[in-house]
Amino acid sequence: MxxxxxxxxxxxxxxxxxxxxxxxxxxxxxxxxxxxxxxxxxxxxxxxxxxxxxxxxxxxxxxxxxxxxxxxxxxxxxxxxxxxxxxxxxxxxxxxxxxxxxxxxxxxxxxxxxxxxxxxxxxxxxxxxxxxxxxxxxxxxxxxxxxxxxxxxxxxxxxxxxxxxxxxxxxxxxxxxxxxxxxxxDLTTSPPTILREGALKREEIEEVIGKVLKGKTILLVCTGNSCRSPMAEGFLKEMLKGKKETKINSCGTIFSSFGGPTPQAIEIMKEYEINISSHKTKSLSKDLIGEADLILIMERKHRERVRELNPEAENKTFLLKEFAGDQENLEIRDPIGLSDEVYKEVAEEIKSALQKALPSILEYLGK
Structure with a gap:
């Protein structure tokens, strides 16, 4: 000690x-x-x-x-x-x-x-x-x-x-x-961008220097935050590389004993040249929901947990594949405990959904 x-x-x-x-x-x-x-x-x-x-x-x-x-x-x-x-x-x-x-x-x-x-x-x-x-x-x-x-x-x-x-x-x-x-x-953007609003409020800053932008946060949610949502976080960070005003986070609706991504998730993401090994699992909380401008979930049951913690967040919570414009098979299955082949299929499904959803994500965050 x-x-x-x-x-x-x-x-x-x-x-x-x-x-x-x-x-x-x-x-x-x-x-x-x-x-x-x-x-x-x-x-x-x-x-x-x-x-x-x-x-x-x-x-x-x-x-x-x-x-x-x-x-x-x-x-x-x-x-x-x-x-x-x-x-x-x-x-x-x-x-x-x-x-x-x-x-x-x-x-x-x-x-x-x-x-x-x-x-x-x-x-x-x-x-x-x-x-x-x-x-x-x-x-x-x-x-x-x-x-x-x-x-x-x-x-x-x-x-x-x-x-x-x-x-x-x-x-x-x-x-x-x-x-x-x-x-x-962030003073490297024009106008400056608030990446985190803490003790000093946006209004106080704008009184001094005029308009500032507010960074946006995307929260990706699965069950244990050990495979689907960390993989989605890794993919989306890669897709939005350079847009540092956008914060990307992930969490799970229940506590995960893994502490980090599953070994299969880490290995699968390496194939895409994305390293998620340092990810630490987090549980969904009122604070994470409150910070998020957009919440993308993998299954309908995740919406229920978001609603339990913050009923007002329902209007910013969407199934990922729903946001991608898909009309059927909107849930992305949980690969936990399944084969490496299933992990590969799920990773590809997440990547494809994010690629299709990206224009809608950017439009939504631009509101």
């Missing part, structure tokens, strides 16, 4: 800050409070440390990490340019719960960059976090301190439960002030 140290959020103990900074600079992992949620911090310039974060969180490498900086003036080291729009937002909302996405400079390692060479950066409004960044002398890679797919922690006890055996130090600064993630705004 990691050493847990109490820390005063208003007057952080200098020796504790120095210890945390030393661990981070050396590539260790420190869980620390910010004003939003607890983060898992390490040296963003250390590729081995970054890989450790992905590994222990079970986070797909396709979901890049953002960084925390300690001063506004540090930003210019890590980005290619700071636009007038960015400067306006920084003056209004930093320090605070707004992560801004920029084109990254050559200083950041490849493990920290997204596919389009961008990175998320935030100046937190939390004395503990700020002092650790300044003392370490490096930017902090700092995703939420939870296992991928689980709620972001607002208390040290939640971090200890998920990650206590896997990190070097846990700083207990009490419950976080805001208790919700930062808003993520």
């Amino acid at each position: 990691a050493r847990i140290v109490k820390i005063d959020p208003d007057k952080p103990q200098e020796e504790t800050i120095e210890e945390a900074a030393r661990i981070i600079k050396d590539g260790g992992l420190v869980a620390l409070p910010t004003e939003t949620v607890y983060g898992l911090g390490t040296n963003a310039l250390n590729e081995e440390a970054i890989r450790k974060i992905f590994e222990i969180k079970g986070r797909p490498p396709s979901k890049p990490l953002s960084i925390l900086i300690g001063r506004k003036e540090d930003l210019k080291q890590y980005v290619q340019e700071i636009s007038e729009t960015a400067q306006t937002l920084i003056e209004k909302f930093w320090p605070g719960p707004l992560t801004l996405i920029f084109k990254t400079s050559s200083l950041m390692p490849d493990t920290m960059k997204s596919e389009n060479n961008s990175i998320g950066i935030r100046l937190p409004d939390c004395r503990i976090a700020l002092e650790i960044v300044k003392a370490s002398g490096v930017p902090l890679a700092c995703p939420s301190a939870n296992l991928s797919g689980k709620p972001s922690p607002t208390k040290a006890s939640q971090v200890a439960k998920d990650l206590g055996e896997k990190i070097d130090l846990l700083l207990d600064g009490g419950e976080t002030k805001i208790r919700i993630e930062s808003t993520v705004l």
Whole structure:
């Protein structure tokens, strides 16, 4: 179990800050409070440390990490340019719960960059976090301190439960002030696009810089989230590659003991040159339903579970093959426990349905 140290959020103990900074600079992992949620911090310039974060969180490498900086003036080291729009937002909302996405400079390692060479950066409004960044002398890679797919922690006890055996130090600064993630705004699009609406609301941003776009979320649902929906997620991400304003997620209506995709699903998707091995199974929840703009299900019974959790979501829930325009045989069977040949047939059926549905998906999300 990691050493847990109490820390005063208003007057952080200098020796504790120095210890945390030393661990981070050396590539260790420190869980620390910010004003939003607890983060898992390490040296963003250390590729081995970054890989450790992905590994222990079970986070797909396709979901890049953002960084925390300690001063506004540090930003210019890590980005290619700071636009007038960015400067306006920084003056209004930093320090605070707004992560801004920029084109990254050559200083950041490849493990920290997204596919389009961008990175998320935030100046937190939390004395503990700020002092650790300044003392370490490096930017902090700092995703939420939870296992991928689980709620972001607002208390040290939640971090200890998920990650206590896997990190070097846990700083207990009490419950976080805001208790919700930062808003993520992509400045590499025009107009800027909200990829995640968190503590800072869209209206507050638009009051300052005018119209922004809102990223859309597609949720793919099957029974156990171990074969059909992860395969569909993999296919759709490949089809929508480059449309980073669209978030694609998947889940199951019941808890799956697999923890990830079945071995057959992983092997079948390799044949399409799509890697889903890092996927972590998730159960359908009110939060996932609420975040989704479009829900695509494999069988009619999945609609019933969506309706149980959120009756208002029925008007955004469709059978995948129904959305593809098919008139009969609208359900996609569950291959769990069946032969490799059945898995291949189901994968091809999902791929074909998504290809046919893609124009309708894009039209629907454009509403």
